Amino acid sequence: MAQPRILVINPNSTEAVTRAVDEALSCYADDAQIRCVTLKEGPPGIELQQHADSVIVPLGQLLKREEGNHDAFVLACYSDPGLHSLREQTKKPVLGIGECGLLTAMTMGHRVGVIAILRKSIPRHLRYIGAMGIGSRLAGERALEIGVVGLQDAQRTAQRMVEIGRQLRDDDGADVVVLGCAGMAAYREGLQQELGVPVVDPTQAAVGMAIARVRLGW
Amino acid sequence: MAQPRILVINPNSTEAVTRAVDEALSCYADDAQIRCVTLKEGPPGIELQQHADSVIVPLGQLLKREEGNHDAFVLACYSDPGLHSLREQTKKPVLGIGECGLLTAMTMGHRVGVIAILRKSIPRHLRYIGAMGIGSRLAGERALEIGVVGLQDAQRTAQRMVEIGRQLRDDDGADVVVLGCAGMAAYREGLQQELGVPVVDPTQAAVGMAIARVRLGW
Amino acid sequence: MAQPRILVINPNSTEAVTRAVDEALSCYADDAQIRCVTLKEGPPGIELQQHADSVIVPLGQLLKREEGNHDAFVLACYSDPGLHSLREQTKKPVLGIGECGLLTAMTMGHRVGVIAILRKSIPRHLRYIGAMGIGSRLAGERALEIGVVGLQDAQRTAQRMVEIGRQLRDDDGADVVVLGCAGMAAYREGLQQELGVPVVDPTQAAVGMAIARVRLGW
Amino acid sequence: MAQPRILVINPNSTEAVTRAVDEALSCYADDAQIRCVTLKEGPPGIELQQHADSVIVPLGQLLKREEGNHDAFVLACYSDPGLHSLREQTKKPVLGIGECGLLTAMTMGHRVGVIAILRKSIPRHLRYIGAMGIGSRLAGERALEIGVVGLQDAQRTAQRMVEIGRQLRDDDGADVVVLGCAGMAAYREGLQQELGVPVVDPTQAAVGMAIARVRLGW
């Protein structure tokens, strides 16, 4: 059988995020042909609902162009912008990393903690978790809230993740943690070791589910 | 005090819907200056998630142009497309008819029945009700499923609404019904008399809440 | 059209509360004829379930006397005592400030924080929120717990509200706050400025919804 | 140890109901001194929310008179009118048959079906189930809807109960049924045999829990 061809779309225009996503997926090198692309029409980051909503039409256009060349599509933004629009547009599997990250976490612990980048994204994420009907499994969501400069400093970001992760674990009772953002997989293992609870990179989770869906033909 | 100036936006491009919405709001003639506009970039109807998502950017542009001339904004589509994007864009009140229709119905009965036009819209509506966290108040949602031609025949539409309304009341236990669409207010009173339970036109509900919000300055 | 005639009933016997409610509704002066009355049979405050239950029969008698002269009725107590009894008694709209304050807040933020006066009222309020089916939207409820003397000191009350409001916002994640009591509207704007999130006075919210209901004839 | 003295209060004024309740509790003859009384101020039946609310003050007065002579109190009306008021008034256990009937049923099956007398009572019951937070365990509630005359005909009542019970079991998936009314225990065993699923008389359930509470001193 041919390997599944998975298109992973970073809906923001920041190439560094796309590269980080690409690296995180090297574990699937033997299983699938994975191609990671940047939505050049996207904003530098998806921080607001406006950002999320603004990328849906260009995502649809990208899907139209690429549909024939791939077997499944993964939206690499924790807010899963346009997920249901894209699903209407193609019969091939389209998966969102928010959805898959949370569902996968639900197989690894009972109470899921989420690490967001920004506090202002949390209500948006909570609306999504409500739409998914899994709110009773959420231990809590907390934000790094360190800004763009802070995020460029890998050591400071790692430190802050551990801080927030500990609050999720100790104050909110999380026994599994999801990184609420694409492109953070490099922090996953270190954070997991510090916290002693599983940490899920949602893009890795989604691509795994996408490969399976292609294999199964549904 | 000056009267509140409310802009009601029909996000589909069908003028007849805008006119029907306008007529339904004549009851507020003494209370507010209400202007109903059609989003010319919109599709003829919002049937799919793609339709809903496609209007968000043009809605934002419309809001930008009109923000200075109005005190509050009402999205006249039961799917409330772009509601949270628009709220980020302005400090003035933005209300959606889906949200306000359902919340208002919750003050008139315990179990809310929704009449949709199309069966394929129901999962989208259910995701929204999930995001709102009010799913336990939903008795059920059922679709007219009569197509564009059927909808142009007012008598047939009225008849079908009564049929569906009775199923919501008798089989699903609804004690209040929401019209899950803009521009159907003309059917409201007749349906209410047939069913013997309150029927809510969501646009009327939303404009009432918008006027109050302007008066209160929040 | 004649202006809606709204009767706002303070179910406790404290005239100062009725006056505070009346002042808070001056924003509707151009929209409706609003009359605020005190239930003279009520206790000085509704602190216990017994207080709430004890006013239902006299509220029904008041409604009977006043039904002909008004178009809608608002119960100005956050516990909405007798709401469903009164609704059975009249075909005109009867709205409770607890219900309307919470539902209105749900259009302004995703996670609602409530400021109660007394800790012992919280279980009663939570039962009500459970009955409304909106528990997943509650960030938390916290009490001022400063007693009657404290409440007479406006500065101390304002200060305490800010303290509690900050806990709701920062510890519980509230992005909108409801004043869980009638007659506190004077604190609303200051609190809102301190917190940076919307603050809802429930009586103002309920009267706005009542005016709309009269206009709509349902 | 002295036997627990349980006062069972029928909040409606129909002596026949009180007698039926008394007979149903004969099984506890060796365990407790049970006294069943009729609230003479009550309406003939608790059909409306108004009826339920109207009995709360007289129930409080009855409790005041009888508190010294009894160890625990059971409210023998499925709507549990005034339950939380009475609990505030005494440190002795006060139990409601609605609450105890449902909680006991939850130990006998997973999905609870409720047989109400009247359809119009169902929203009131659903509000209560919402307040209790057990809505996900409710399979459904259906009404006999046979009126006072029908209820006096025991054979017709039994027949109708079987009909409704079968709908709860087969259409709603109930695997345990609660009689949503006091004074119907005589039908319990026959109905249980017909349905093949456990049927709970809520007064019997509540008195059992009351006896235990007295024994335990909490």
Next chain:
Amino acid sequence: MAQPRILVINPNSTEAVTRAVDEALSCYADDAQIRCVTLKEGPPGIELQQHADSVIVPLGQLLKREEGNHDAFVLACYSDPGLHSLREQTKKPVLGIGECGLLTAMTMGHRVGVIAILRKSIPRHLRYIGAMGIGSRLAGERALEIGVVGLQDAQRTAQRMVEIGRQLRDDDGADVVVLGCAGMAAYREGLQQELGVPVVDPTQAAVGMAIARVRLGW
């Protein structure tokens, strides 16, 4: 009538726990013949899911041997291991202390706090509370986390319970507390006095419900 014969089974092999359970049930001495037995095949304590699952088959064998000599059965482990298996095996009532402790607490307060022995048991308990559908009534669960040696020191255990109980009451909003373990009844009254909210020993609660079930013949 003959007294109900209740078999209380401690599924762990620690006789001291069985003795503690037995003493806690002396209050029912006039009401029932209660026999407490130790499952000799059980582990010293039920700490892990593996422990809980490992006792189900031997519990079924014990039930088979003892079924004829008793009228009802109580599983004296807060995790209710094998509850539904045992219910399939006999037509006589089988009650679990976890289930009955929580349901009884729901008649004594609105928000239930649970004191666990070990933090690692909490996800297991939460899964069970989810299966029961009562999660919205849970204020929180917190663990003593003091180990076997700590538990043997009664004074230290009592102290730690008060600490944890205060956190449940003050930080989580619990207005009733359940001891999340068998054999802790000796601490109940002291804890209740310290906290000022009701404290439920689940074994006492379950045996009370079991006696009633026998009396009622269902």
Next chain:
Amino acid sequence: MAQPRILVINPNSTEAVTRAVDEALSCYADDAQIRCVTLKEGPPGIELQQHADSVIVPLGQLLKREEGNHDAFVLACYSDPGLHSLREQTKKPVLGIGECGLLTAMTMGHRVGVIAILRKSIPRHLRYIGAMGIGSRLAGERALEIGVVGLQDAQRTAQRMVEIGRQLRDDDGADVVVLGCAGMAAYREGLQQELGVPVVDPTQAAVGMAIARVRLGW
């Protein structure tokens, strides 16, 4: 990289089920080394809670023997017996088909319908769905109820599946269907074509998730 070695365990002793499971997983032939084994200690089928509970200890022993030779483990019974016990026993991934089938279905539709073999299994499944906290996504569960002989007749089984699937789709509103049993994958595609909504074979879903988990090292 070496291919993931997945052990799929059929906890019932019926070899035909194991063979059917094995065939259904041929789509993963290029991705993983999959070995399907029968738990010889298991009952012929898992119909009762007793059956599910009885296999947990032998499953643990099997896991102990096989842990070293495999990278991940899949429990091929929709009731996921012993899932949490096995997870405590090993650090390698253990996935249940019930859990993974439902979570995967949640990425393919909004309202999940489940086809059970036997009506008496439904309460057990509902308890599990409650424990998972996904009850609001369940459209309904209905049983084939055709017995062992009926199941051996493939044509009759397929027919009955279509019947039940249509009820789930039309009466319960399901837009995705899960086969609530292992070993039924052969019916999946035909059923999907008849219903026009996606149909999930839970074993296929679980093995896909297991392969991903091995690749990711968590």
